[in-house]
Amino acid sequence: MTEKFEVGSVVKGKITGIQPYGAFVALDENTQGLVHISEVTHGFVKDINEHVKVGDEVNVKILSIDEGAGKIGLSIRATEEAPEKPAQRTAKPKKRPAQAQPANAESPQGFNTLKDKLEEWIEQSNFN
Secondary structure, eight states: OTTTOOTTOEEEEEEEEEETTEEEEESSSSOEEEEEGGGSSSSOOSOGGGTOOTTOEEEEEEEEEETTTTEEEEESGGGSOOOOOOOOOOOOOOOOOOOOOOOOSSSOOSOOOHHHHHHHHHHHHHHO
16 A cells, blocks of 8 residues: 555545545545545535535545555645634733722722713722
């Protein structure tokens, strides 16, 4: 098996079967490999049938060869150029947590108007 195929090489194959988890690709008359659903294309693939069908000729990259199990791992995605990523949003600045003010027994609880609290805030800021 490995005398004909090498890991990392790109070969042409024909899709011979499709399962929910991937597509089987014939590399020659005697050799077949599997393209896992995650290796079909860039991005998320919900339904493999939307991307490939039996009889399609595809270029595949050989990812792995397990002679003991007789399995070849293939990738269609590795033969395609990755799409450009959209510009990433800039991260929002992290908000600093509000600093807890010690509760004064003198300050009344509840809602106060801005006018009522303004003088108190000015006095507090002058001490800092």
